[in-house]
Amino acid sequence: MAWAYVDGGADGLVTLTDNREAFRRWRLRQRILTGITKPVLSTTMAQTGIDLPIALAPTGIIGIAHWRADIAAARGAEAAGTRHVLSTGSSYTLEEVGEATEQNHWFQLYPYGDRQKVGELLDRAAAAGFTALFVTVDVPVRGNREGERHAGMEVPPTLTPKRVLDVAAHPAWWWNLLRHKRVSPIHYGVGKRSLSTAVEAVRQQDRYMQSDLNWDDLAWMRDHWKGPLYVKGVLDPEDAVRAVVGIGADGVVVSNHGGRQLDSALGTLDALPAIVETLGGRGEVLLDGGIRRGTDVLIALALGAKGVFVGRPYAYALAAAGERGVTDVLNILREDMVRSMILMGCPDVGQLDRSWVLPAPVTV
Numbered sequence: 395m396a397w398a399y400v401d402g403g404a405d406g407l408v409t410l411t412d413n414r415e416a417f418r419r420w421r422l423r424q425r426i427l428t429g430i431t432k433p434v435l436s437t438t439m440a441q442t443g444i445d446l447p448i449a450l451a452p453t454g455i456i457g458i459a460h461w462r463a464d465i466a467a468a469r470g471a472e473a474a475g476t477r478h479v480l481s482t483g484s485s486y487t488l489e490e491v492g493e494a495t496e497q498n499h500w501f502q503l504y505p506y507g508d509r510q511k512v513g514e515l516l517d518r519a520a521a522a523g524f525t526a527l528f529v530t531v532d533v534p535v536r537g538n539r540e541g542e543r544h545a546g547m548e549v550p551p552t553l554t555p556k557r558v559l560d561v562a563a564h565p566a567w568w569w570n571l572l573r574h575k576r577v578s579p580i581h582y583g584v585g586k587r588s589l590s591t592a593v594e595a596v597r598q599q600d601r602y603m604q605s606d607l608n609w610d611d612l613a614w615m616r617d618h619w620k621g622p623l624y625v626k627g628v629l630d631p632e633d634a635v636r637a638v639v640g641i642g643a644d645g646v647v648v649s650n651h652g653g654r655q656l657d658s659a660l661g662t663l664d665a666l667p668a669i670v671e672t673l674g675g676r677g678e679v680l681l682d683g684g685i686r687r688g689t690d691v692l693i694a695l696a697l698g699a700k701g702v703f704v705g706r707p708y709a710y711a712l713a714a715a716g717e718r719g720v721t722d723v724l725n726i727l728r729e730d731m732v733r734s735m736i737l738m739g740c741p742d743v744g745q746l747d748r749s750w751v752l753p754a755p756v757t758v
């Protein structure tokens with residue numbers, strides 16, 4: 395069930411697949427004999443200096459992967475010299491993550507209909523030291539994740555003898571789940587933490603979901619949040635311009651929620667070039683979806699992204715090895731990037747532009 399929740403996508407997985415496939419449509423340029431030995435990876439994302447152009451995307455209810463959840467993710471990110479975006483649906487509170495980390499991280503807001511509740515969350519985020527806000531706009535309703543349902547990952551979860559046996563085969567996971575009870579979206583917590591209140595909190599979160607969310611709501615959030623604000627879930631160039639120029643967002647995250655929302659929407663790398671071109675340097679363009687190797691990061695940067703996020707890669711790492719796993723994933727991506735940039739002859743991620751990529755030859 396946990397695997398189906400993390401790994402799956404919406405409907406027929408067309409967009410989930412496209413997120414990966416889109417990277418195969420580009421090739422990196424290789425320049426020889428450049429003498430480059432130490433390419434520069436450091437950059438800024440969300441007005442924060444970081445050691446590599448990769449940060450951790452928000453993932454809700456990630457306590458299902460590891461009981462240390464968001465704290466392990468944020469600490470794992472800062473050990474690798476970067477940042478984590480804490481989800482509104484996190485397993486630890488803003489204050490708990492703020493206290494357990496050295497650096498200021500970033501907060502992702504699900505803009506629910508209740509402005510008072512949203513305002514309180516934003517104030518708490520600022521007070522707990524979260525410096526940038528990512529407003530996720532691609533979940534007016536939950537996507538149709540059939541894989542989750544088939545695995546019994548419903549509200550409440552459906553347990554069959556086979557699933558109970560499966561749980562029994564993972565005693566450490568089960569023990570930590572029962573002991574720490576970190577599976578609810580805690581900002582919607584209802585009463586004491588328990589498995590039944592976790593189910594109620596997920597229901598609560600669904601009730602807060604605002605399907606008539608509109609640009610006025612976003613403008614209200616822009617007024618309320620004083621730090622940098624990014625709109626996450628943008629796939630259309632006109633929306634990108636309206637967010638940045640019309641509302642005053644500091645940038646957009648080209649994202650389709652990892653293929654978990656509208657299926658048959660564009661893969662994010664396919665959507666990126668038109669958004670970069672239409673924005674023409676106004677606002678910061680970030681991207682997530684399907685980043686699995688350092689070369690993917692290089693392609694996204696060459697096509698105009700300032701930085702990228704990874705979601706599932708660190709969720710898998712959390713499940714496998716907790717905080718250390720998260721740092722390992724980021725370090726593997728960093729080593730990938732360094733090696734590939736030496737092979738390309740590219741000295742600095744700041745120099746990556748369209749001249750560094752070529753469309754893949756069309757096969758007939």
Ligand SMILES: Cc1cc2nc3c(=O)[nH]c(=O)nc-3n(C[C@H](O)[C@H](O)[C@H](O)COP(=O)(O)O)c2cc1C
Pocket residue numbers: 399400401413451452453454455481482483502530626649650651652653654682683684685703704705706707709
């Ligand atoms: C298990 C899981 C939970 C997620 N929860 C959230 C969330 O709470 N808020 C949000 O804005 N995006 C959420 N996302 C989407 C990610 O932020 C991100 O857009 C996506 O995972 C990027 O694609 P990738 O997994 O291929 O790297 C979630 C993704 C996964 C896999």
